[in-house]
Amino acid sequence: MKKVEYPIDKREWHPSLIPGPVVLISTYNPRKEPNIAPKSWLQMVSFRPPILMFSGTKGNTTEENILATECFGVNFVDSSMAAKVFECVRWFGAERIQKLGLTLFEASKINAPLVQECKAHLECQLHGVQEVGSGFVVFGEIVAGSIWEEVLKVDREKRYELLDLIVFLEDGLFARIDKALRI
Numbered sequence: 001m002k003k004v005e006y007p008i009d010k011r012e013w014h015p016s017l018i019p020g021p022v023v024l025i026s027t028y029n030p031r032k033e034p035n036i037a038p039k040s041w042l043q044m045v046s047f048r049p050p051i052l053m054f055s056g057t058k059g060n061t062t063e064e065n066i067l068a069t070e071c072f073g074v075n076f077v078d079s080s081m082a083a084k085v086f087e088c089v090r091w092f093g094a095e096r097i098q099k100l101g102l103t104l105f106e107a108s109k110i111n112a113p114l115v116q117e118c119k120a121h122l123e124c125q126l127h128g129v130q131e132v133g134s135g136f137v138v139f140g141e142i143v144a145g146s147i148w149e150e151v152l153k154v155d156r157e158k159r160y161e162l163l164d165l166i167v168f169l170e171d172g173l174f175a176r177i178d179k180a181l182r183i
């Protein structure tokens with residue numbers, strides 16, 4: 001297997017070497033106006049307490065809202081929502097929510113909305129933030145989770161097919177995680 005040089009700039013990766021799950025981060029501002037934004041730089045950090053992180057952008061609405069309310073929802077996007085989610089960043093705030101045509105409801109344990117059309121959600125309490133290079137990393141402790149009940153009624157492998165998570169590959173390209181393979 002002959003290897004050739006590959007760029008170190010992620011934006012030049014075709015194919016992407018680090019695909020990330022596509023989620024909608026949902027927040028309120030201090031006036032309780034909702035906001036949702038797609039993110040794909042998302043990862044678990046700790047089992048106990050359960051902490052996840054996403055790398056965001058300093059000064060964007062999502063990050064400002066999280067600093068103000070100390071809460072955020074993580075809503076997992078499926079393939080049926082992919083096209084709308086990829087293009088929604090053309091709009092901002094209430095207009096984005098309206099163009100996406102999504103329904104928001106109150107989270108159970110945190111001061112943030114959740115996205116009804118998503119099949120799974122994690123509710124997070126802000127643990128801390130860390131600026132890393134151009135990134136603004138947000139750490140959230142998972143305090144509640146919920147999932148479409150039908151997913152839990154089928155065999156383990158089949159659950160991925162129903163959940164239909166997607167990962168961001170590069171601009172305009174995503175992949176489905178719909179086929180779990182047992183070792």
Ligand SMILES: Cc1cc2nc3c(=O)[nH]c(=O)nc-3n(C[C@H](O)[C@H](O)[C@H](O)COP(=O)(O)O)c2cc1C
Pocket residue numbers: 022035036037038039040041042054055056057060061062063085086087089092093168
């Ligand atoms: C599929 C997809 C994934 C994205 N992932 C991230 C991400 O991981 N981190 C980030 O800072 N921005 C990401 N973005 C860009 C933000 O969603 C975009 O800057 C958005 O306008 C931020 O919205 P807000 O200002 O309402 O928070 C992504 C966009 C798309 C379409």
